[in-house]
Amino acid sequence: MEDHFKNKLRNHKVDWDKEALLPHLQRELSKSKSSFGWRWLWLLPILLMGTCWGWQTFSNQEGVKNNMPAFTENYSEAHKDEQPLLEDIGQQKTQDANNEKNPLASNAQSENTKEDVAIPTPVLEEKTATRNNKIARVESKKQDQPLTKRLFSSRTMTQQPEVSFTTQDAKMNIDSKGIGQHSARSGHSTITGILASDANVSNNGAAFSSLDIGCLDHVEYSLFDVPLFTIQTSLPALDSVEKVISEIPNWQPFVDVGTELAWTFRTRNYLTENTEYINRLRSNEETETPLTWWHLHANAGLMHKNTWSLQTGFQYDQIREVFNYSETKIFETENEDIRYFIVDGPDTTFVFDTITVTRIAERQVRHYNTHHLFSIPLELGYRFEINAFRFEAQAGLSYSFFHNYNGKRNFVFESGGNEIIENALEFAFELKDRIGYKLGLGMVYPVFDKNELFVTATYRRSPTLSIRVIDQRYNALALGVGLRLPLGQ
Amino acid sequence: MTNKTNIKRLLDGCKKQDWAAQKELYLLFADDMMSIAIRYAKDLPSAKDLVQDTFLTFFNKIDMYDPSKGALGAWLRRVLINKYFAEYRKGQRLLYPEDAVLPDQETDLPSAIDTLEAEDILGLLKELPEGCRIIFNLKVVEGYNHNEIGDMLKITASASRSQLTRAKKLLRRMINERGLYSNEVNKQYRSKPM
Numbered sequence: 001m002e003d004h005f006k007n008k009l010r011n012h013k014v015d016w017d018k019e020a021l022l023p024h025l026q027r028e029l030s031k032s033k034s035s036f037g038w039r040w041l042w043l044l045p046i047l048l049m050g051t052c053w054g055w056q057t058f059s060n061q062e063g064v065k066n067n068m069p070a071f072t073e074n075y076s077e078a079h080k081d082e083q084p085l086l087e088d089i090g091q092q093k094t095q096d097a098n099n100e101k102n103p104l105a106s107n108a109q110s111e112n113t114k115e116d117v118a119i120p121t122p123v124l125e126e127k128t129a130t131r132n133n134k135i136a137r138v139e140s141k142k143q144d145q146p147l148t149k150r151l152f153s154s155r156t157m158t159q160q161p162e163v164s165f166t167t168q169d170a171k172m173n174i175d176s177k178g179i180g181q182h183s184a185r186s187g188h189s190t191i192t193g194i195l196a197s198d199a200n201v202s203n204n205g206a207a208f209s210s211l212d213i214g215c216l217d218h219v220e221y222s223l224f225d226v227p228l229f230t231i232q233t234s235l236p237a238l239d240s241v242e243k244v245i246s247e248i249p250n251w252q253p254f255v256d257v258g259t260e261l262a263w264t265f266r267t268r269n270y271l272t273e274n275t276e277y278i279n280r281l282r283s284n285e286e287t288e289t290p291l292t293w294w295h296l297h298a299n300a301g302l303m304h305k306n307t308w309s310l311q312t313g314f315q316y317d318q319i320r321e322v323f324n325y326s327e328t329k330i331f332e333t334e335n336e337d338i339r340y341f342i343v344d345g346p347d348t349t350f351v352f353d354t355i356t357v358t359r360i361a362e363r364q365v366r367h368y369n370t371h372h373l374f375s376i377p378l379e380l381g382y383r384f385e386i387n388a389f390r391f392e393a394q395a396g397l398s399y400s401f402f403h404n405y406n407g408k409r410n411f412v413f414e415s416g417g418n419e420i421i422e423n424a425l426e427f428a429f430e431l432k433d434r435i436g437y438k439l440g441l442g443m444v445y446p447v448f449d450k451n452e453l454f455v456t457a458t459y460r461r462s463p464t465l466s467i468r469v470i471d472q473r474y475n476a477l478a479l480g481v482g483l484r485l486p487l488g489q
Numbered sequence: 490m491t492n493k494t495n496i497k498r499l500l501d502g503c504k505k506q507d508w509a510a511q512k513e514l515y516l517l518f519a520d521d522m523m524s525i526a527i528r529y530a531k532d533l534p535s536a537k538d539l540v541q542d543t544f545l546t547f548f549n550k551i552d553m554y555d556p557s558k559g560a561l562g563a564w565l566r567r568v569l570i571n572k573y574f575a576e577y578r579k580g581q582r583l584l585y586p587e588d589a590v591l592p593d594q595e596t597d598l599p600s601a602i603d604t605l606e607a608e609d610i611l612g613l614l615k616e617l618p619e620g621c622r623i624i625f626n627l628k629v630v631e632g633y634n635h636n637e638i639g640d641m642l643k644i645t646a647s648a649s650r651s652q653l654t655r656a657k658k659l660l661r662r663m664i665n666e667r668g669l670y671s672n673e674v675n676k677q678y679r680s681k682p683m
Binding site: 002004005009010012013016018019021024025028 | 506508511512515516519520523524527528533536537540541544545548549605606607608610611629630632657660661
């Protein structure tokens with residue numbers, strides 16, 4: 001029978017339309033492909049923030065030397081043997097002389113002064129652009145003319161016909177950190193400085209002529225009133241800045257406060273291979289029963305387009321466990337009023353005496369132990385809607401920087417015996433890995449205009465708390481409430 | 490192009506998530522998988538789902554397949570069976586009742602079994618208790634030994650043996666009771682003098 005069944009079933013072909021399954025298969029495969037991307041999407045905000053921070057930090061420091069305009073390059077070529085901080089090339093004659101020395105520079109410079117093209121190229125000579133304090137110069141064909149309005153494209157730096165510069169020399173101290181302040185000193189015969197390039201005009205075409213360089217002493221700028229000199233140092237990345245700035249309205253800052261109360265359980269790991277000792281420790285486990293976990297947090301964060309959020313702040317966790325143990329006590333009582341009699345044959349003697357009565361009592365003691373954890377959380381949230389309900393899924397880590405423990409424990413020694421120990425330093429719990437975890441789901445209710453009330457169900461896992469041969473973590477299934485207050489609205 | 494080269498080409502395409510290669514590979518093995526799935530699933534739609542999930546799992550975890558460790562067909566068969574246990578029986582527990590007292594009931598027609606067609610056999614298998622059916626499939630058709638079946642189903646090898654015996658007895662009884670044999674054999678049987 002077996003062989004027959006096997007042969008028949010193995011050779012059996014089912015009559016079915018296998019091609020009908022193909023569309024389903026294709027659809028499911030495309031779903032699984034896209035789900036791969038979603039799995040890692042939580043990394044995006046962190047990467048974005050890191051990139052922005054890195055860009056902000058490094059681009060302003062290095063932007064100057066990498067993005068010097070062509071004019072400076074030519075000048076630098078012509079004066080590469082001179083001092084790095086140029087003082088003055090003086091009159092037109094001096095310029096002409098330089099041109100004669102270096103025809104390439106002359107050609108390039110004359111091209112630069114043409115009215116239609118001025119594309120910045122990388123600087124070859126870094127002498128003219130030190131990191132912290134730059135003094136450079138600009139040469140102009142015409143002298144003693146005020147700066148006039150210059151129209152240009154921020155991308156191509158195309159110089160328009162009406163552009164010209166004053167003939168005054170100016171030594172520019174450029175703040176390499178960009179936004180902030182700069183100063184210009186006058187008193188020379190020719191305008192000097194990187195300002196001579198086309199990049200010296202703000203992106204929105206602001207009039208350069210409005211700055212009287214001759215008497216300019218101190219100018220302050222706001223974030224959106226970008227100083228000309230700053231643009232000089234960061235023009236190639238200007239589009240990125242614009243993108244970042246344009247994203248700002250999509251990021252909503254908020255403050256989040258909340259509290260949770262949890263049912264707690266514990267997971268333990270024994271760091272000894274002595275099985276007898278482990279058995280004794282295990283038998284002692286039931287004396288300590290995790291009880292509650294109370295959590296409190298105050299965070300600040302950003303929410304992107306009401307969907308993704310990232311928050312950090314401060315959190316406090318209090319974990320309580322009850323410790324039950326039996327305590328044996330010996331009670332001795334002096335009884336002064338004892339009367340008895342001694343019968344000795346026909347004689348009976350009455351005695352009045354004092355005796356000590358010893359009584360041994362065992363009592364059950366219940367003590368509450370408490371862990372206090374202070375931590376910095378980093379939490380990522382994703383908001384979604386199902387029908388009319390709005391939810392937010394949250395996942396996060398917390399770094400515990402402080403831990404305190406009050407309590408009594410029945411400490412079992414490896415050498416044998418045990419002892420009730422209360423708050424002894426040498427038997428204290430220590431934070432081992434300091435990282436705790438959280439996974440949660442909250443339901444969001446709008447309250448008080450634009451504020452939001454959260455009701456959350458959360459799973460929490462504490463950092464590893466270590467004591468001698470025991471590593472333990474507390475786990476919590478928590479219910480909580482929170483309030484999120486959007487800022488800047 | 491040899492079959493082996495063709496499969497290697499398809500596997501390379503599947504690793505790159507090329508739908509044309511995935512489709513071709515599916516069409517190549519779909520019938521075989523369905524013939525296995527139909528033995529486990531309760532009906533044709535469930536079998537289709539099982540086949541689809543098998544290919545989905547295979548395409549998503551294709552990097553786990555090592556051609557040096559076995560043929561692709563055998564791998565897919567194992568994926569299907571694992572999938573059946575993992576997904577279709579999730580949350581359920583296979584029931585392996587104590588052996589009912591089943592008399593050894595050899596069929597009156599020794600040749601009747603040999604005349605059964607695949608459809609008849611499938612019909613009979615569907616009527617077996619699920620635990621018996623699965624063990625019968627795994628042992629008799631797929632060729633797993635009782636230890637392997639025990640590992641798969643988290644039961645002992647002797648329990649597997651016991652269920653197989655029970656399955657065989659039930660099958661014989663069903664064949665006898667329902668006269669499931671071909672007309673030709675039936676005629677021969679009936680033409681015999683009583």
